Amino acid sequence: MLARAEATVLGLKDVLGPLVADFAARGESLYLVGGPVRDALLGRLGHDLDFTTSARPEVIQEILAAHSSAVWDTGIEFGTVSAQIAHQQVEITTFRADTYDGVSRNPEVRFGDSLDADLVRRDFTVNAMAVELLDDAASGFSCRFHDPLGGFQALVDGVLDTPDAPERSFDDDPLRMLRAARFVSQLEFRVADRVVAAMTEMAGQIKRITVERVRAELDKFMEGRAPWLGWDLLVATGLADLVLPEVPGLRMTPDEHLQHKDVYAHSMTVLRQAMDQEEDGPDLVLRWAALLHDCGKPATRAAKPGGGVSFHHHEVVGAKLVRRRMRALKYSKQMVSDVSQLVYLHMRFHGFADGEWTDSAVRRYVTDAGDLLPRLHKLVRADCTTRNRRKAARLQANYDRLQDRIEEIRQREDLAKVRPDLDGNEIMAVLGIGPGPQVGKAWSFLKELRLEEGPLEHDDAVARLKDWWAGQDDASGADA
Template structure:
């Protein structure tokens, strides 16, 4: 029989030794939601806490992630592979080749940790090779900072997104830490070490940010203060308060994959909400109940969309359902904030993934209603493509054509290029569906939507112009354009010509390979003509409309300085006003001489 205890109950060592483990329960109310945590205590008195959702009920009793069925099959025991949350010292880490090249070896993690940090085993989960590899992969700037805190008798813990990136083997240049100190002491510790030190009071009790140049890399560091109680309190009390503060910090993170903490001195991973498991499953889940999280922070729904687009992770069904149910709450988010999240989604690696989620959860109906409006029934006559799927494919293809990194103007134009189709949709007597002038209607709709989202004026006009021009090329396919028509195409596109090339090519999503090849050849031909005409026009622009012999004949002069001045005037006139016929050019030349003779 396994007894259960409260979080602070005193246990007899004999009881735990005899059973092999004990269970502790902790109930807390957070933001109106009752949460239950289960702790598995090992004979060495360390406790591994987890949430109730990660446990299961079996015939043998409650099974936590720290327990397994013994080989005999009739009893539960601690997992020997995980070894529970042990307080035994970690092995000394050998210096990496990179450290040796830099001329120094890092200090062993188990020996430089303050006592109150190494004693905090209640939150610490077991170490596996992935955690050790994540610690080994951290840049030297982390050890430099850790040494300063260790010298001051303080611990330092890597938290949040930085931990996830370290576990993925892709540590960035923005790192977040937590320490059991206050802002004033943090500033004293980093005085003279970091640059651009700032204190942010939007969090309680505060965050210190700084920049640090390390070799050729520039790092942005954030250290959150979590002060411990006064020193006259017992170490156990200080440890408990610090653990609770760390837990509260991690619980505030958006997703469990970013709600982990990596011990720097003693290699440990604090994972209270199953973030490592969710990282393996590539899912997004909130540390708290999703409905409570969204109720307190409606912009979270947009950050889920951004996370899906940036990481390619899927939200768990509970989170997706909560977003669908509470989608209207997104109307409480200011337009500028919506714009920032939409922009981040559009510039992510997989914007179409985020946009699908935006539509499926009905968020788009409130922030970008033109997108779900493209999902009208398109197969009723089997006469035209699915505009919604076509739009997302055009976006993906436009991204593939980018040459200088993410282009927000191009991506927004690809997303909005067909939003005028629902309003212009007509079905003829023969059952054919048409969308005449949808590019003009779409231009006005795109301009209106982007203004509502508070985008800059120039970007709005550029996107609207691309939407308006995206069909112009098809006139070239249907009938051979004259040179003036090609020049008008170039003139109307202006500085957007390169983006128009990309958008037009991306707009071909036909499955008919013969048709796709024909369109590609036609656009190759158009681009070649544009380049040829550009070279020809540049060459012609350097020639005046009257040659030297004609100028001498009109003015009645011989070769000399006067001819040179007249020739230069006619050349400048050609550049300024364009080509002229002989009579117009002659009159302009005579007028020039008349002005000179006055």
């Protein structure tokens, strides 16, 4: 692992060599640090490189300006200057020796004078390793590995632990408790017992963190390769009760088929199966919908006569819960709309699973899903978690038939744009009315007609509109 990491870092000599030489010329040290070191050891170094240095921010800025026209200093008050050099995003920070007030997560910034003091203030030992970059005129630069806190062994053992006592680390910055879940999700590591104990005891400290920070961290671990492990940690420590109580609320709520320990276990399986269908990397909309698709079940649980339970309309209740929770976490309107709509629609298929899909039902399914249809396909398929192979095969075959019906109708008509056969101007011209509520009612009638019967010829649409309008007049007269 060390040899691989060294070869990876030295492979960047064209980008980093001149930078290392300039820091050395100023008598300053430069270290690759944190996540990039960890990732280099794991053989997956990306294009974001973090460094720490003895140089003060103004010196960093001067050196970077000589190597890049894209330099930004938005973090300079914290000792950080960033730049784009070739295809790498470089972030360099002066050694830090911060202190915290125990109220917010914002430190009182103090610049330090040693690498070890800088490393001990980091979140986890696997992120507290450094590679010193030494100027070498012959080869560009050479490397020296620094690991004063045992991060390498922790990486080999797959253990997440804090450099300092976890109580002190989490008191300094409670967001680190959510980061633990993120790294569990990304790396599939085991969390040290003392860290789990501290997270459980200090879970309430997460209230010091803004919802924007919480949301960002949740998204990062939801993008990991095993987010269910992150949720297991948050649920076990009580943190989930504070950041997203709908998730732990699924525990010990038996599903109606009694196929899983509880709805929580079922939801994690659905999340895993939805991820298996992703095509272009993590799809947060799909993942959130898979996780929360059954969050309405606890509120709708009812005993069935003769045994078992039901969850009638849990998709409606769940969609409302999703909207409320995601708004509280300050997600974008689009994100809230997309995830809640998938939750709302995920049971629609089951109303027709063993029956014949009429043209009208197919049109409504496609229209209600809109751009979310590909994700809805994946969510519904992922929601099949039965261990009964015959039943699972039947459900998947039924969904295959639905997709075939969608394609069959799509060949005949434009399912992507199911609109009334007459627009607002045509409606007003046919009925001889001006703008107002009646135009909207007429438009809704034609839209319903379009969904039910498909496209109509123009003259047929006009005739049907006139018939409807005459009925409206009759109804108005009767009311009068």
